[in-house]
Amino acid sequence: MSARWTFLALGLSFRTAPVSLRERLAFRASELPRSVTQLREQCRCREAAILSTCNRVEFYVVGAAEDAQLSQKVRAFMAAHRGVPLEQFEGALYEHRDGPAVQHLFEVTASLDSQVLGETEILSQTREAFRAASEAGAVGRCLQTIFERAFGMAKELRSAGGVGQGRASISSAAVELVERVFDDLPKHPALVLGTGEMSAGIVKSLQSAGVTEFLVASRSAERSEAFARETGSRCGPLERLQDHLRVADIVLVSTAAPHYILTLEHLNRALDARHGRPLFIVDISVPRNVDPAAHDLSGVFLYDIDDLDAVAREGREQREEAASRWRPRLAEEARRVLNELQDEAPDQAARRLIEQASALRLAELDELRRSGTLDAQAIDRLEHALAHFQARLLHGPLSALKEAAREGDGNAAAEWVERLFRLPTPQDESGPRELGRE
Amino acid sequence: MSPRFFVGLAMAAYALGALVSFVSVGRQKRPSIALQLALAATGVLAQTIGLSIHCAISETHYFTSSMEILWLLAWSVGVNYVVILSAWRIAGLGALVLPLNVVILAASLLAQYPGAAPLSGVDRHPLYAPHVLMAFLGYGFFLTACAIGILYLRAEWLLKHKVFGAVLRGMPSLERLDRTAARCIWAGFAFFTLALLQGGYLAHVFQVSSWFLHPKMLAAEITWLVFLVSMVGRLTGHVIGRLAAQTVLVGAVLVGLTIVLGHPLQPDANGADPPEVQERARP
Numbered sequence: 226m227s228a229r230w231t232f233l234a235l236g237l238s239f240r241t242a243p244v245s246l247r248e249r250l251a252f253r254a255s256e257l258p259r260s261v262t263q264l265r266e267q268c269r270c271r272e273a274a275i276l277s278t279c280n281r282v283e284f285y286v287v288g289a290a291e292d293a294q295l296s297q298k299v300r301a302f303m304a305a306h307r308g309v310p311l312e313q314f315e316g317a318l319y320e321h322r323d324g325p326a327v328q329h330l331f332e333v334t335a336s337l338d339s340q341v342l343g344e345t346e347i348l349s350q351t352r353e354a355f356r357a358a359s360e361a362g363a364v365g366r367c368l369q370t371i372f373e374r375a376f377g378m379a380k381e382l383r384s385a386g387g388v389g390q391g392r393a394s395i396s397s398a399a400v401e402l403v404e405r406v407f408d409d410l411p412k413h414p415a416l417v418l419g420t421g422e423m424s425a426g427i428v429k430s431l432q433s434a435g436v437t438e439f440l441v442a443s444r445s446a447e448r449s450e451a452f453a454r455e456t457g458s459r460c461g462p463l464e465r466l467q468d469h470l471r472v473a474d475i476v477l478v479s480t481a482a483p484h485y486i487l488t489l490e491h492l493n494r495a496l497d498a499r500h501g502r503p504l505f506i507v508d509i510s511v512p513r514n515v516d517p518a519a520h521d522l523s524g525v526f527l528y529d530i531d532d533l534d535a536v537a538r539e540g541r542e543q544r545e546e547a548a549s550r551w552r553p554r555l556a557e558e559a560r561r562v563l564n565e566l567q568d569e570a571p572d573q574a575a576r577r578l579i580e581q582a583s584a585l586r587l588a589e590l591d592e593l594r595r596s597g598t599l600d601a602q603a604i605d606r607l608e609h610a611l612a613h614f615q616a617r618l619l620h621g622p623l624s625a626l627k628e629a630a631r632e633g634d635g636n637a638a639a640e641w642v643e644r645l646f647r648l649p650t651p652q653d654e655s656g657p658r659e660l661g662r663e
Numbered sequence: 664m665s666p667r668f669f670v671g672l673a674m675a676a677y678a679l680g681a682l683v684s685f686v687s688v689g690r691q692k693r694p695s696i697a698l699q700l701a702l703a704a705t706g707v708l709a710q711t712i713g714l715s716i717h718c719a720i721s722e723t724h725y726f727t728s729s730m731e732i733l734w735l736l737a738w739s740v741g742v743n744y745v746v747i748l749s750a751w752r753i754a755g756l757g758a759l760v761l762p763l764n765v766v767i768l769a770a771s772l773l774a775q776y777p778g779a780a781p782l783s784g785v786d787r788h789p790l791y792a793p794h795v796l797m798a799f800l801g802y803g804f805f806l807t808a809c810a811i812g813i814l815y816l817r818a819e820w821l822l823k824h825k826v827f828g829a830v831l832r833g834m835p836s837l838e839r840l841d842r843t844a845a846r847c848i849w850a851g852f853a854f855f856t857l858a859l860l861q862g863g864y865l866a867h868v869f870q871v872s873s874w875f876l877h878p879k880m881l882a883a884e885i886t887w888l889v890f891l892v893s894m895v896g897r898l899t900g901h902v903i904g905r906l907a908a909q910t911v912l913v914g915a916v917l918v919g920l921t922i923v924l925g926h927p928l929q930p931d932a933n934g935a936d937p938p939e940v941q942e943r944a945r946p
């Protein structure tokens with residue numbers, strides 16, 4: 226593509242680099258504005274942003290098209306700034322230019338390139354990267370337009386695209402199943418048996434979904450208390466399990482016990498006291514801690530880790546299907562945004578051509594006035610004639626630019642006009658400009 | 664335009680709604696629900712206009728012919744469906760209720776048009792029309808509760824058999840289905856009780872002997888009892904969930920029986936009033 230500026234996306238992600246490498250190259254949020262400033266200075270680029278999350282480190286840079294070294298400069302910056310030799314991570318780097326680069330940013334922001342497809346965190350992380358770049362004065366019209374469109378597309382995709390639909394993780398799958406049984410989650414207390422890390426994840430997901438009351442019971446009072454503190458739950462003695470089962474509607478079991486903690490006898494007794502209220506049990510222990518036959522009891526819904534995984538797999542497949550529907554749309558939108566941005570090149574070239582011709586004309590007239598060889602009347606006539614001459618002279622190139630823009634070849638025409646008339650490029654005018662806002 | 668035109672229009676709207684509902688089963692998306700709602704509301708509106716024209720232009724017995732009964736039943740079910748869908752967004756309900764309405768209306772079009780006949784003894788009484796309306800609103804709520812009960816049993820079966828795909832594609836939660844069915848039963852019970860009281864009063868006025876032992880009245884009384892048991896059972900916590908859904912299904916069968924059986928004050932096949940009514944109508 227013939228362009229006077231280029232948009233470069235360069236980085237590495239969980240797809241290309243292990244966490245051990247990603248963590249060495251990652252940027253802390255607090256250092257982003259300063260790093261972006263340094264990147265612009267060292268790479269002499271017009272605009273820049275750095276996106277650094279636990280899954281990716283990416284540089285989005287707008288530079289001069291003729292700068293063949295742009296990519297190398299960014300790579301060198303990355304190595305120097307993080308103190309990691311380039312050869313250690315060069316193989317993990319990927320690079321996109323112009324349309325594909327814009328599309329990549331759209332996909333990243335819309336969470337189509339995330340480890341968990343459709344997760345929501347990446348959108349706020351991209352917003353944070355954009356905010357840091359703005360703070361550093363490194364956002365110009367290009368990045369502004371591209372990022373804002375990326376946010377818009379991500380929002381549209383989330384609301385209509387189905388990429389956020391379905392549950393893709395084990396803990397969210399548990400929530401999904403709970404929601405198929407109970408409607409008004411704040412009214413349903415949960416009992417947590419066992420204090421594993423996975424339990425904490427599911428408890429947090431249930432809390433996000435609206436469950437407010439949690440009772441933690443474990444053989445170790447210490448662990449129970451620590452877990453309760455971490456998750457904002459209450460502790461209860463495991464000895465009163467039967468009482469807890471009478472009250473709780475949701476039971477999460479995750480202990481290291483090698484036998485059933487909840488037997489059919491426990492559950493039958495509990496059901497008698499529950500007057501038909503359904504009991505939802507998630508048993509993520511391996512070996513299982515709840516008698517699987519409990520699922521056959523009327524009013525009991527028991528799911529183990531395999532069931533949750535099946536739900537999550539279904540959710541992932543649903544999201545992947547939605548993502549594949551959206552990718553072509555994002556690619557098309559990326560092309561459109563880029564064309565919109567690049568279509569301004571002919572206008573800018575025309576403006577600079579007129580400005581340069583006018584400046585030369587006025588300079589000659591000033592010199593004549595200072596020399597005193599012509600009277601004022603003659604200078605007026607000459608001024609009029611030169612203006613007329615300039616208009617007739619530029620009519621050809623300006624019309625050609627307009628025609629080229631109409632035919633979709635505006636960038637190439639702008640480039641030729643700039644070469645023919647030796648017009649200064651924006652970089653010549655201001656070097657690495659202060660591009661807080663154009 | 665004749666009432667039949669509007670009934671045909673309603674049938675088309677319900678059929679389209681049913682189609683949308685079938686296509687979008689399991690996809691709890693707003694546009695599909697809104698479309699189902701709009702189509703069902705169109706059907707109800709067309710039916711309301713058709714029924715109004717029918718009542719205005721004919722001096723026939725109010726709602727005693729098969730055709731009229733089926734029209735009113737479909738109207739009542741349609742009204743309930745619109746209310747429930749707009750209030751609680753029970754996705755999938757349209758796939759049961761709207762085809763049912765299409766079948767009812769199709770059957771009504773096959774039935775003989777009652778034609779114009781002067782009001783006879785019973786339907787001249789001012790309490791007769793409210794009695795019929797209350798009874799049919801009750802039937803409508805009970806039948807809608809039955810449809811929700813079927814959805815409940817299906818959702819529970821899917822959860823029990825771990826058929827996650829269908830479960831996850833937008834079935835309402837068991838709790839929501841159970842609660843909505845309970846609301847329908849409460850509303851239906853209130854209308855049906857009023858209808859029974861009015862019917863009893865009419866029987867008393869026309870001095871019908873042993874009216875409460877008439878097959879239709881027996882079926883109605885048992886229906887009333889079944890729903891009473893269901894409600895009391897809910898209040899005490901003994902009839903909820905699957906048992907409640909099964910109870911509603913039994914109630915719905917009785918509702919069907921009640922509708923099908925002839926009314927003790929209904930004119931005979933030749934259009935003649937029963938002896939009690941003739942006696943009372945004599946000057």
